[in-house]
Amino acid sequence: MTTVTARKGDPDWWRGAVIYQVYPRSFQDTTGDGIGDIKGITQRLPYIASLGVDAIWLSPFFTSPMADMGYDVSDYCNVDPMFGTLADFDEMMAECEKLGLKVVIDQVISHTSDQHPWFIESRASRTNPRADWYIWADPKPDGTAPNNWLSIFGGPGWEWDGVRKQYYMHNFLISQPDLNFHNPDVQKAVLATVKFWLDRGVHGFRLDTVNYYFHDKQLRNNPPMVYDPDSTGLETDTNPYSMQNHLYDKSQPENIEFLKKLRSLLDEYDCRTTVGEVGDGDRSLSTLSIYTSGNDKLHMCYTFDLLSPRFTADHIRGVVSKCQEIVTDGWVCWAFSNHDVIRHVTRFMETPDERERIAKLAISVLSSLRGSICLYQGEELGLEEAELAFEDLRDPYGIRFWPAFKGRDGCRTPMVWEAKAPHGGFSPGAKTWLPVPPAHAKLAVDAQEADASSVLHHYRQTLAFRKAHASLYDGDLTFLETQADLLAFVREKGDERLLFVFNLTRSVQDFLLPAQFASATPLAMPGFAPTLEEKVVKLEALDAFCAKL
Missing domain, CATH: 2.60.40.1180 (Golgi alpha-mannosidase II)
Structure with a gap:
């Protein structure tokens, strides 16, 4: 047996690494307000380390009005009071260092909150120093939006602003205006926020919507998507966004040079990494290949290809084979679940009695693939998607498209630690931000620790098996x-x-x-x-x- 030793100090530690995603507001509440916090993460770090992972990935914890659960940032260089303080973050970093865990944080730089000082200044006039920091455009003569671009969260991708008497672009919520990366000053400002966290010791960045940074300067209309109505890849009946071929509102060639600047900054520090989120339809693997080639852009990327409902040999073989064919000079990060999709046990199982078997088989498959892997909190317990009532929803995406699409709250419910404690041991308070399903509480960490055949123990054993074989890292x-x-x-x-x-x-x-x-x-x-x-x-x-x- 070839044993993989600890890779502390290895600049390529990320290659084949296992990264555990923490969704802060649902991990551990220490204050009783029903929302997880950074002190809670610190409290549970020994548990994360016990799984045998190499790093944690923290979803956004920055200052934010929380219209999109923190993916609408109003201050890139601070911690939202909901989650704690910078001192709490530093304490967490120190504990991770003791436990040998690397820290990767979500960097959401394609857009900001409309409460960010940059946008407040930009919308104030057409002549202020930050007037061109966002994507502004005049209306058509009839007052309609500059082009046909759509928002992923529903409706047009443009919003009228009465002060500037112009439209601004938003790929997501109206309150999430897109930054104008064609402006060099925007790039410098964004890179400065990255440097802030590098100087604080973080080991890497998960780059949200990394192919959305640039838009077509000519604002050309997207053509319609030509698709097979019998295919399973598009949901045009639910969200019209899928009816367009997104040639001009994302994945622009100018992004390459910016990613090189980002990489150059990270290369000034030891043992840092980036993992980009690429959502680009059937072009995703090609985009991934471009973004990770040449050792001068991103270290690795992940796509949505394995985040589908299909858990079949044909599908997995097809995706991985295509990846190996296209991504010849880059690196991929695989995942079956994250904070944006239905939990994979629910997606993959055909009957309820398969839950445990599917959970075990899925991690065994994932940990055997070539690439790095991301695990999402709770999947190591075999948690299913939570069924929530409409009145419990907090996700604006789900609220917008209910009931055809129930949103992302079902995979974001609080982590369960103690089977018999209120709220599964997540919070000492009276109410949690999302309810804890009783079925989840039965699968809590303490219950599974006491069962040698549990999904939790299987995860530990499987990750130990992976770590014991060098070929599973990068063979x-x-x-x-x-x-x-x-x-x-x-x-x-x-x-x-x-x-x-x-x-x-x-x-x-x-x-x-x-x-x-x-x-x-x-x-x-x-x-x-x-x-x-x-x-x-x-x-x-x-x-x-x-x-x-």
Whole structure:
């Protein structure tokens, strides 16, 4: 067995790393106001470290009016009082250092809050020093918006401002105006906020909507999307945003030079990293390839390709194969869940009794892929998507499109720590910002700690298995031809070669070892015990097999 040692001081620590996403307002409340805080994160860091992850990723905790749960920043260089203080953040950083955890923070720089001082000044007149810091445009002669661009959160992507007598662009909420990255002063100001956190010791940045920074200067209309009405990739009946081919409101070529400036700044510091969020439809992997190539832009990116409802060998093989074909000089970060999508156990399972098996198989698949991986808080407990009443919703996206789309609150409910404590041990207060489902409380950390066969223990064992094999960090991946819905591939690095076979079907499947693998030695894989009889692997439903070649 090749053991991967701790990579402290390794500039490439991020390559193959396991990153645990913390959604601060739902992790641990220490004040009783029903909202998580930074002191709560610090309190639970030993738990995170016990999982065997390399880093934490903190969703936004900056000063914000919270119209979009902190993704509308009004001060990039401070902590919102809801979450605590900069001193609390520094204390958390010190504790992470003791525990060997790196810290990655969300950097939301494609847009700000309309309460940010930059925007307040920009909208005041057309001649002030920051007049061109946001995307302003005159109306058409009939008073309508400058073009047909749409907001992801519904309606036009433009809002009229009576003071400037112009429209400003917003890809998301009306209260989230987009910055004008064509202005060099905006780029300098944004990079200064990045430097602020680098100087405070953070190890990296998750870059929200990284391909949205630049827009087409000519403000050309997006053409309609040509799509197959039988395809599963578009939801045009729910959100008209998908009816456009977004050629001009994002993913502009000018972004490349800015990403190089960002990378140049990070390279002034030791062992730093970036992970970009790329939402670009069927162009996402191509965009990812461009943004991570050449070792002079982003370190890695993730897309939404595996955040779909499809947990099949055909889908996973197709996405990863395409990634390997396109991303030849870059690095990918995979995830099955995050704060924006339905929890993957709910997406993947066909019947309620599959919850635990799906949860275990999913992390086993994810941790075997080539790339870094992100885990979202609560998935290590096998939590399902919470069913919430409309009156409990806080997500403006869900409120806007209810009931066709129920929003993102169902995956953002509070973390559950103690099965028998009020609110699952999340808060000592009387009410939490989102309700804690009783079904979640039963799956709390303390309950699973007491059960050696729990999903939580399986996560720890699986991540330890990954860490024990160098080929799983950055080794090559080669797919094998298989029958039925089996996912089979070889991971190899140096003298280590591992064969993985995953049965993602609901029936027993046989896998005949290829002749060149006749001498394969079965390797105990946490949570699974398929049998090998005369070179035939017998896999139960939702089963996994590993062998050393």
